[in-house]
Structure formats: structure tokens, C-alpha cells
Amino acid sequence: MENITFFQLLTLALASFRLTRLLVFDKITEFIRTPFFDEIEEENEAGEQEIYYIPKQSGIKRFFGELLSCYWCTGIWAAIFIVGFYLFFPVYSGPIILILAVAGMASLIETIIQQII
Secondary structure, three states: OOOOHHHHHHHHHHHHHHHHHHHHHOOHHHHHHHEEEEEEEEEEEOEEEEEEEEEOHHHHHHHHHHHHHHHHHHHHHHHHHHHHHHOOOOOHHHHHHHHHHHHHHHHHHHHHHHOOO
């Protein structure tokens, strides 16, 4: 591990960032989060309906609901997965980590551009 380069660290960090966002926020993985949350619908001051997701109230579903509702918590597990995958299966992990890293960089660039415009 002491031989890790800055480029490898950056790639792993971007891949971890993207995997975390994928699990916690992206619509495409909503099916993963759904079993662990209850949906609450409330009317806001403007009379519009807003939907809130709260973790289930007990058991293992509550644990995973709490985990998936916390970006920082999910991020540590995503980082453990990414680094472990990289260390133990370097041949297989390379393309997946690279794809996640490129997507992570693209999302950061998009965020910056949205702030400029």
C-alpha cells in the first residue's frame, strides 16, 4: 500500500465518490433503497405535495435505511469496497473503478459548470 501513486489514490477516491452518490441519491438505484424507507407525503406552505423518505423503524431494515440516508456512512463502506476490490482483484476491478472514476469526475465538472452558468 505504500506504493500507491497520487493518480491511483485520485482514481479510487473518484470511484468511491461516484459509487456513494449512486447508492444514496441516483434514481437508477432507487430500487435498492426502497425496501429500507417509509414514504411520508406532506403538504408544504405553498400547497404542494412533498415526499420525504425516512428509514424503517426497526430491525435490519432500519440499519440499512440509516446507512443509506447518510452520505458519509455509505461513503466509508463504498470506499472499503472499492479499495478492497482494487487490492484483491486488480485485474477485474480496473475497468469498473475507471468507469466510476470517470463518471465521478464528469459529475464534478457538471456541478462546477452549473455553478458558473
